[in-house]
Amino acid sequence: MKIKGTGSAHPSLTLTNDMLAEFLDTSDEWIVSRTGIKQRQIMSDENLKDLAISAAKNALEDAGTDARDIDFIICSNVVNEYVTPSLSCLVHKGIDASCPCVDINAACSGFLYALQIAEAYQKAGMAKNILIVCAEEPTRMVDWNDRRTCVLFGDGAGAVVVTEGDDLKAIKVTNTSKTDVLYEQRCLEPTPFISKEEQNIPLQMKGQEVFKSAVSSSIKDITDVATEAGVALEEIDWFILHQANLRIVEGVCKLLRQDLSKFPHNVEFYGNTSSASIPMLLDEMNKRGDLKDGDKLVFSAFGAGFTTGACLIEWSAKK
Ligand code: ACO
Numbered sequence: 475m476k477i478k479g480t481g482s483a484h485p486s487l488t489l490t491n492d493m494l495a496e497f498l499d500t501s502d503e504w505i506v507s508r509t510g511i512k513q514r515q516i517m518s519d520e521n522l523k524d525l526a527i528s529a530a531k532n533a534l535e536d537a538g539t540d541a542r543d544i545d546f547i548i549c550s551n552v553v554n555e556y557v558t559p560s561l562s563c564l565v566h567k568g569i570d571a572s573c574p575c576v577d578i579n580a581a582c583s584g585f586l587y588a589l590q591i592a593e594a595y596q597k598a599g600m601a602k603n604i605l606i607v608c609a610e611e612p613t614r615m616v617d618w619n620d621r622r623t624c625v626l627f628g629d630g631a632g633a634v635v636v637t638e639g640d641d642l643k644a645i646k647v648t649n650t651s652k653t654d655v656l657y658e659q660r661c662l663e664p665t666p667f668i669s670k671e672e673q674n675i676p677l678q679m680k681g682q683e684v685f686k687s688a689v690s691s692s693i694k695d696i697t698d699v700a701t702e703a704g705v706a707l708e709e710i711d712w713f714i715l716h717q718a719n720l721r722i723v724e725g726v727c728k729l730l731r732q733d734l735s736k737f738p739h740n741v742e743f744y745g746n747t748s749s750a751s752i753p754m755l756l757d758e759m760n761k762r763g764d765l766k767d768g769d770k771l772v773f774s775a776f777g778a779g780f781t782t783g784a785c786l787i788e789w790s791a792k793k
Pocket of ligand 1 (some may be wrong): 500501504505508509578582621622625628656658679680681682685688715718719746748776777779
């Protein structure tokens with residue numbers, strides 16, 4: 475498998491830490507020192523499906539691939555305003571595709587899960603060109619009176635077109651049943667047969683536990699994929715981590731004894747955009763010309779579940 479094109483789309487509203495401090499007991503100093511986040515792009519009157527379609531079109535254009543030549547679409551998404559049809563169906567319509575499509579929810583690790591599914595489809599001979607779109611609006615999951623969570627997130631969409639190739643050297647995904655460290659619960663429609671009490675619970679997070687699990691799982695996953703690919707950590711050019719928190723990125727970098735310049739980050743400007751964060755950052759690097767032919771890239775993500783995933787790719791500049 476190889477990545478043939480990348481794309482991204484962001485909502486138009488920029489929310490700075492100072493703007494948050496106007497209605498929350500927080501400060502730019504607290505948020506920057508604990509998370510690195512300075513601002514985020516967040517949904518106002520936009521629809522996530524439009525962002526997802528825009529990121530998808532962007533990736534198709536970069537890949538030089540016609541939507542009609544896509545064999546399968548995978549959307550990674552935790553929430554959006556539609557329960558059904560799936561976000562992938564809405565993207566399918568928006569780009570005028572003609573292939574099957576499906577949504578997955580592996581929280582912030584969704585991009586890695588999608589890459590692995592794409593590779594399996596290719597290996598099974600079921601698809602050649604696959605569009606992966608990660609579109610997320612976690613700002614609609616949090617309680618905006620809860621300063622412990624709402625300051626962390628932003629919204630956005632990132633997409634890639636993958637095709638057959640030999641760039642993917644190793645990939646793994648995992649899950650441990652830590653379902654209580656990060657969760658959101660919502661009420662479904664009532665029925666005459668439900669008597670139990672149900673309630674909406676906005677996103678709950680055991681921050682320090684999430685922090686520790688993120689750092690330790692990322693280190694293990696990165697080491698595992700590097701070992702499987704027979705590549706020393708020193709040979710890896712870019713460690714592209716899920717952008718949850720700059721301190722997590724710095725922690726992983728320090729424990730792997732690597733140079734921080736190999737850990738690109740844009741969490742400062744977008745906050746945590748869940749599964750969209752890696753493809754958004756990848757698109758930024760691709761369009762900026764950071765990625766050279768033969769560069770070794772590692773992606774590593776972690777999220778609610780507790781899901782994790784990592785892969786090692788040797789980048790081909792010529793698609
Ligand atoms: N502004 C000001 N003060 C705050 C804020 C805020 N936004 N949020 C919390 N505080 C206060 C708390 O109330 C607490 O005050 P107290 O001591 O008077 O009770 C104090 O700051 C310390 O709170 P902690 O939760 O212990 O702060 P911590 O140093 O652990 O930092 C943080 C919190 C930034 C969330 C950290 O735990 C973290 O980064 N965890 C990782 C979580 C993460 O990245 N989640 C993203 C989603 S998950 C994912 O993508 C995998």
